[in-house]
Amino acid sequence: EADIYQTPRYLxxxxxxxxxxxxxxxxxxxxxxxxxxxxxxxxHLIHYSYGVNSTEKGDLSSESTVSRIRTxxxxxxxxxxxxxxxxxxxxxxxxxxxxxxxxxxxxWLTVV
Amino acid sequence: xxxxxxxxxxxSVQEGRISILNCDYTNSMFDYFxxxxxxxxxGPTFLISISSIKDKNEDGRFTVFLNKxxxxxxxxxxxxxxxxxxxxxxxxxxxxxxxxxFGTGTRLTIIP
Numbered sequence: 001e002a003d004i005y006q007t008p009r010y011l012x013x014x015x016x017x018x019x020x021x022x023x024x025x026x027x028x029x030x031x032x033x034x035x036x037x038x039x040x041x042x043x044h045l046i047h048y049s050y051g052v053n054s055t056e057k058g059d060l061s062s063e064s065t066v067s068r069i070r071t072x073x074x075x076x077x078x079x080x081x082x083x084x085x086x087x088x089x090x091x092x093x094x095x096x097x098x099x100x101x102x103x104x105x106x107x108w109l110t111v112v
Numbered sequence: 113x114x115x116x117x118x119x120x121x122x123x124s125v126q127e128g129r130i131s132i133l134n135c136d137y138t139n140s141m142f143d144y145f146x147x148x149x150x151x152x153x154x155g156p157t158f159l160i161s162i163s164s165i166k167d168k169n170e171d172g173r174f175t176v177f178l179n180k181x182x183x184x185x186x187x188x189x190x191x192x193x194x195x196x197x198x199x200x201x202x203x204x205x206x207x208x209x210x211x212x213x214f215g216t217g218t219r220l221t222i223i224p
Contacts, residue, residue, distance in 0.1 A: 042216050045211060092155075105155045
């Protein structure tokens, strides 16, 4: 069982607001990821990190930013939310060299 | 161009029968394949995986089959149970890459 936590689980915010989605894992995994999924669509990788101070853009372009100051923590920030950012955001982690990615429960963001 | 395809968006199966979920891929460089299960409003949960050097992997009620010549992956669930009702995603990657490419998912409904 994976120990990866996301907060908030559900959030409704107004356009233009700044939002940070939190993600923490207690497994000591080096690699962490953010995926985005719209209903009925594929999961798309938007950010990933190989370790502390490492951040990379994923396959899907995103206006969000991430930081990795601590191994266990990988927050995602939207400086100015728009309705087009409404989606489910899934944080995940894996061991270095491991092929199985473990997901958190997800954060549902609605921008009105 | 979608590299991983799950052509059946939904599937209904009677409880106790076999559920067969299919996945086709185009990138012959993939060498590790995974299946994830996702309930609504939750993150994906890892189910079972298989490396390209094998053609079958079994774990309890779940068996994954890999046909490399056909670039086809399938997940068999037998016997199907009501708790198996969820969306199932196949995913592919390369050893050491850890970035997963997901299919669009198949919604499985088990009919009591």
